[in-house]
Amino acid sequence: MKQIAVSFLMIFLTCLVALGQFEQIIIPGDLKQQTVITEPVTLRKGYLRSGIEAAFITVNKMFDEDGQRNYYQNTNAWGKFRGFSLSTQYGLSDKFEISLRIPYVTQQYLTSTKVEEVYHNEDTLITFRSTGNGIGDIEAGIRFQIIEESSDLPSMTAGLDLTVPTGRKNPTNIKNELEYDYPTGDGNVALGINIDFRKTIYPYSIRLRSYYEHYFKGNKILYPGEAETEFKDGDMFIVRGNFSVHLNDWIAVWNDISYTRFGESTYYYDIQMTSPANWSLDYNPALFFQIRRIRFLQGIIIPLIGRNHGADPAYIFGLQYTF
Amino acid sequence: MKIQINIVFILIFLALHLNALCQNDAYSLLTERYVDRPVTMHRGQLQINSGYEFSSLNKIYDFEGNSLDLNDEGIASEQHLFPIAVKYGILEWFQIGASMNYARKGLRTQNFIYISNAGIISHSEIENWKGFDDLYLGIDFTAPFLTDFMNWVVSGGIQLPVFNHEPDQPTHTIDFFNYYSDSTVIRYYYNNKFGNGIPMVKIGTSLKIRFSKLALESSFDMKKGLSQGESVYWQSRYSNGVIDYREIPYQYDPGLTFDYQAAIAYQALDWLAVMFSYDGMYASGGWTTESGKKVGTGKISIHSLGVGYEIQISPHLRLNQFIDVPFAGTNIMAYWIFQTGISMNFMTTGK
Numbered sequence A: 001m002k003q004i005a006v007s008f009l010m011i012f013l014t015c016l017v018a019l020g021q022f023e024q025i026i027i028p029g030d031l032k033q034q035t036v037i038t039e040p041v042t043l044r045k046g047y048l049r050s051g052i053e054a055a056f057i058t059v060n061k062m063f064d065e066d067g068q069r070n071y072y073q074n075t076n077a078w079g080k081f082r083g084f085s086l087s088t089q090y091g092l093s094d095k096f097e098i099s100l101r102i103p104y105v106t107q108q109y110l111t112s113t114k115v116e117e118v119y120h121n122e123d124t125l126i127t128f129r130s131t132g133n134g135i136g137d138i139e140a141g142i143r144f145q146i147i148e149e150s151s152d153l154p155s156m157t158a159g160l161d162l163t164v165p166t167g168r169k170n171p172t173n174i175k176n177e178l179e180y181d182y183p184t185g186d187g188n189v190a191l192g193i194n195i196d197f198r199k200t201i202y203p204y205s206i207r208l209r210s211y212y213e214h215y216f217k218g219n220k221i222l223y224p225g226e227a228e229t230e231f232k233d234g235d236m237f238i239v240r241g242n243f244s245v246h247l248n249d250w251i252a253v254w255n256d257i258s259y260t261r262f263g264e265s266t267y268y269y270d271i272q273m274t275s276p277a278n279w280s281l282d283y284n285p286a287l288f289f290q291i292r293r294i295r296f297l298q299g300i301i302i303p304l305i306g307r308n309h310g311a312d313p314a315y316i317f318g319l320q321y322t323f
Numbered sequence B: 001m002k003i004q005i006n007i008v009f010i011l012i013f014l015a016l017h018l019n020a021l022c023q024n025d026a027y028s029l030l031t032e033r034y035v036d037r038p039v040t041m042h043r044g045q046l047q048i049n050s051g052y053e054f055s056s057l058n059k060i061y062d063f064e065g066n067s068l069d070l071n072d073e074g075i076a077s078e079q080h081l082f083p084i085a086v087k088y089g090i091l092e093w094f095q096i097g098a099s100m101n102y103a104r105k106g107l108r109t110q111n112f113i114y115i116s117n118a119g120i121i122s123h124s125e126i127e128n129w130k131g132f133d134d135l136y137l138g139i140d141f142t143a144p145f146l147t148d149f150m151n152w153v154v155s156g157g158i159q160l161p162v163f164n165h166e167p168d169q170p171t172h173t174i175d176f177f178n179y180y181s182d183s184t185v186i187r188y189y190y191n192n193k194f195g196n197g198i199p200m201v202k203i204g205t206s207l208k209i210r211f212s213k214l215a216l217e218s219s220f221d222m223k224k225g226l227s228q229g230e231s232v233y234w235q236s237r238y239s240n241g242v243i244d245y246r247e248i249p250y251q252y253d254p255g256l257t258f259d260y261q262a263a264i265a266y267q268a269l270d271w272l273a274v275m276f277s278y279d280g281m282y283a284s285g286g287w288t289t290e291s292g293k294k295v296g297t298g299k300i301s302i303h304s305l306g307v308g309y310e311i312q313i314s315p316h317l318r319l320n321q322f323i324d325v326p327f328a329g330t331n332i333m334a335y336w337i338f339q340t341g342i343s344m345n346f347m348t349t350g351k
Helices: A002-020 B002-030
Strands: A048-059 A061-063 A069-071 A078-091 A096-117 A122-135 A138-147 A155-164 A190-201 A204-215 A218-220 A229-232 A236-246 A251-262 A265-268 A272-275 A278-291 A294-307 A314-322 B045-061 B076-091 B094-108 B111-116 B119-132 B135-142 B150-160 B168-175 B183-192 B200-210 B214-225 B229-239 B242-253 B256-269 B272-284 B300-314 B317-330 B332-347
Touching: A061 A294, B002 B332, B045 B317, B076 B332, B168 B229, B168 B242, B183 B229, B272 B317, B300 B332
Parallel strands: A096 B111, B119 B183
Antiparallel strands: A048 A078, A048 A314, A061 A069, A078 A096, A096 A122, A096 A138, A138 A155, A155 A190, A190 A204, A204 A236, A218 A229, A229 A265, A236 A251, A251 A278, A265 A272, A278 A294, A294 A314, B045 B076, B045 B332, B076 B094, B094 B119, B094 B135, B111 B119, B135 B150, B150 B200, B168 B183, B200 B214, B214 B256, B229 B242, B256 B272, B272 B300, B300 B317, B317 B332
């Protein structure tokens, strides 16, 4: 009998040892170390999160009016756009969060043409290199949890964002119609409202987010050499569906499908002009690494289909710390 | 009876213990630190690699190795590539593998405006590549000595042209209505493929020397076509508002290509390794009859430096990312590369 008991004990210990081999490597133990899936939808009271986000885009292709993905202006004109943002969020209460985003923009656009005058036997190389660096439009926001997430209900959050035109709105240092310093801001005030839902069933989360932004009228130089003209950008509407999953305790995969639509823009010249509405459907996979209080994210926004809209992927990187 | 019961329990105990050992073995093999891992698969290990690679034209090097101004040349190019590779360890020292890439690439060159008595013609060309490249099938042998300290692997394989490599007929747009009243704007779109069009044999060797937190790696590969290739290029002629295309056959030989790499990997944490690498390529002996005569493609070389990391996400899943930036070359368009890869690993047999 004793031998049987010893055998059982040994079997039990063996199983325990085997089980022990599959323990996770890192287990975040602090609330400030919660991941994008497990944390509440707004920051807890007194928590401060600050970080830098960066976006890189090669301006190369766009969806034309027929929805075809074509090269930008169908020429060899191309560009690089880099946006950096200093962002901060603070939890005023467990349900109420305020935020501030200060962007810095660098952009460069290039084009080159060789002109051959056959009967003069001459050729001329014309190249244009335009840049635009500086602070962009600063954005401030508030978010409030209307419904707190429970085992039955998803969370519901509403928010307001205000964008003020702190970026340079007019082209400067104009050499010709193709060579000048690009604006770094839009030149108008924008007010956005968002309503988000989230349900977490660990290790998964599902989100449905919507955002509407209204652009107020503004004045700016629309093309180099012109005087300032009143304009009204078309309002923006975004709806996003998201499915995220933990790969392990500290890495989450983020999958966003979003539809973005900008309405028709109006330019109040002597004769009023408009530019058409545009839209795109994008897929945004991303990885979120939560290493203690540090969060590192990287993702790519891939335009799938659209009309009159940029068709280049955007690479997104972010580094945040929760104090 | 007592003895029989004891024997049964001892057998059950041994079976469970062996099973646990196998699981432990599979687990420990799948979660091996990067620096401890051999170059090839373990016996019974199946590895599926995929990911995404973005490349953007960074520099153009001429025949003398001078870097040209991309803006003056009017050249812009980028590539999106999705690799797929499968490896399987048949024995601890013998691995088989297959790989292939799907990619999209665009290249735009300088716009030309011709001014003559007949009017103004603006002409631009956009080259596109799209599709799969060649299928690579390969085997790897690990030398059976000093395997605790180093891995020396000898590899061989063949690239098979399983997809059509000949370019499709170009397309174009003609715009007679633009801001120059007497001008015509013509845009050509060339539709190319990625395949080499000929079987190419590849042999190489790689070495990995392992320390407790460091690994030194190097590899050397040689690639050569087994025959001359044949393809076509498209000539166009614009006349009275109409463009005619003509298909011209030509022969080519990509020559002999050497790829070499050296890397140092540092195991910062059990689940994180950081790598610094040097990559080089040298090709010579290639020629083409595209211009009507047999013309050598010249010596081609590129050198780049890379930095990256690998994370062990779970026993079955690894994530890696690399940035590779060219710093020297001759006769080549050099791209910087940002690559994200995932590696899924399974043990198909208990070791």
